[in-house]
Amino acid sequence: MDDGFNLIEEKMSALDDRALEHVARYFKALAEPMRLKVLSALRDGERNVGELTEISGGSQANVSKHLSLLTQYELVKRESRGTSVYYKIADPSVYTLCELVCGQIGNRLAEADEIKKLFLPDNKNNSI
Amino acid sequence: MDDGFNLIEEKMSALDDRALEHVARYFKALAEPMRLKVLSALRDGERNVGELTEISGGSQANVSKHLSLLTQYELVKRESRGTSVYYKIADPSVYTLCELVCGQIGNRLAEADEIKKLFLPDNKNNSI
DNA sequence: ATAATATATTACTGCATAGTTATATAGTCA
DNA sequence: TGACTATATAACTATGCAGTAATATATTAT
Known part of the structure; x- marks a missing residue:
């Protein structure tokens, strides 16, 4: 019981709440x-x-x-x-994030493949 | 003017709104x-x-x-x-996302370094 | 069947925020 | 200076959702 609590407390100490909020906030910026x-x-x-x-x-x-x-x-x-x-x-690493997400979603959603291109390096055929 | 509009329309066609919402939704799941x-x-x-x-x-x-x-x-x-x-x-690629974000934030925030470890492979010192 | 435990769900409250309309600010040019 | 354009901001509405308290569902054991 006591050991269990200690283990948990260690986990908690590692999980600095303020820092987690920063990460969440960053994801939130991309969530629109x-x-x-x-x-x-x-x-x-x-x-x-x-x-x-x-x-x-x-x-x-x-x-x-x-x-x-x-x-x-x-x-x-x-x-x-x-x-x-x-x-x-x-x-620019923000696009890496988007590509990763598109990849994950692409596993279950065909339509995601299209927007994946948007976050990938130049298409070359910008005129079309 | 007309060409400008066409260029925009192409961009828009590529930006399938439904797909974008899926990506946003995924980020939203991580935004808490x-x-x-x-x-x-x-x-x-x-x-x-x-x-x-x-x-x-x-x-x-x-x-x-x-x-x-x-x-x-x-x-x-x-x-x-x-x-x-x-x-x-x-x-597991969700952790790649978190690491990337921690990295980006870490550039401006020292505290982010700590939680970065949480999303990295085993610490080995689980007992401590 | 009843009790006990683990998880899910419902109804609710409060807060954050996306979008709109109208207005303010700031830069440019006559 | 004043008119014009580009961008930002304020006030507002509506919606979504995180958290809580209470309850429901489901599994196991007696």
Whole structure:
């Protein structure tokens, strides 16, 4: 009984709750279709808010809010240039995450294969 | 203008919304500290609900609900044995995801390093 | 059958947040 | 300066969901 509790306590000490919350928060940033859409649009390079709004099909206000959140979580970087604001990926390894998830889902879902391409390196046939 | 719209439309066609929602849903499953705790507890092998409840420090009902969700999303597998129900990881690549995120956060947060170990292969010093 | 234990589920509360509309801020150009 | 454009923010609504308390279901043992 006592030993059992000690073992548990060790586990708990390792599981620093504050750190776990950070990890969860990061996943949460990726847990929104619209944000994934924005991130996918940034795969080929920077885009300003207007472009992202058009590409995503969302409202300007909504896209701006999502970009604000992504900036807070340091998934994207913000650069104001002239009257526009350009965003770009802060760390490309975010696409590795997306690919992994697509791969996992792809095991049970055929449709996931299509979006997997979105997070993979350049298609080469950007014109088509 | 027309060409611009076509380019956008191509992007949109590629971004199958339904598929994006699946990816988002998967990330959402990982976007909860308690669920991460449970997944981390399952790293060394299967556990029943009672053990997971004790390890996580949550209530039985809450842990059960999280396990139900993780089962739905096929992150864990459920096996009823006797009066207990045992859960185990459905696909170990979930830990790759966690490690990646810990790595990204670790770049800005020292505390993330500790939990990174939780998602890495056996510590060997399980007794300590 | 009854009791005891393990797990799941229901009904509920409170909080976080996605999306909208309207407005504010900031940069550019006349 | 004032008009114009791009982006951000505020106030609001609606929805989802984490957590709790109580109850239901199911398995085992007596």
